Amino acid sequence: MKKSAIAGICSLCLLAAAVAYESSAAANDPLTLAEYDQIKAGSSQQTLFRYASTCQQEDESEPGDGYPVTWTCYGADGTSSAVFFYSKGVLFSKSQTGLV
Numbered sequence: 392m393k394k395s396a397i398a399g400i401c402s403l404c405l406l407a408a409a410v411a412y413e414s415s416a417a418a419n420d421p422l423t424l425a426e427y428d429q430i431k432a433g434s435s436q437q438t439l440f441r442y443a444s445t446c447q448q449e450d451e452s453e454p455g456d457g458y459p460v461t462w463t464c465y466g467a468d469g470t471s472s473a474v475f476f477y478s479k480g481v482l483f484s485k486s487q488t489g490l491v
Contacts, residue, residue, distance in 0.1 A: 420444040421467040424490040430475065434482050439475055466490045
């Protein structure tokens with residue numbers, strides 16, 4: 392087997408391991424309905440991150456840009472979710488589907 396093929400296989404193995412770790416880390420702290428209810432309008436993004444690590448930013452805006460920042464957080468089953476809308480780092484709206 393050529394060295395380039397071995398290097399390619401090793402790279403794929405590392406990538407697969409990284410994806411598996413990231414998936415298991417995200418599943419470690421899913422958002423629950425009780426936690427969703429604790430996150431109130433006017434709270435900061437740091438409040439959101441205290442409750443869930445399954446959140447992904449949906450846009451490229453930074454809080455100081457003046458544009459809304461949207462975060463989507465996932466529940467334990469992987470299909471339930473909540474969406475949080477922040478403007479200048481402050482929550483102004485939220486919505487959830489299927490959290491328990």
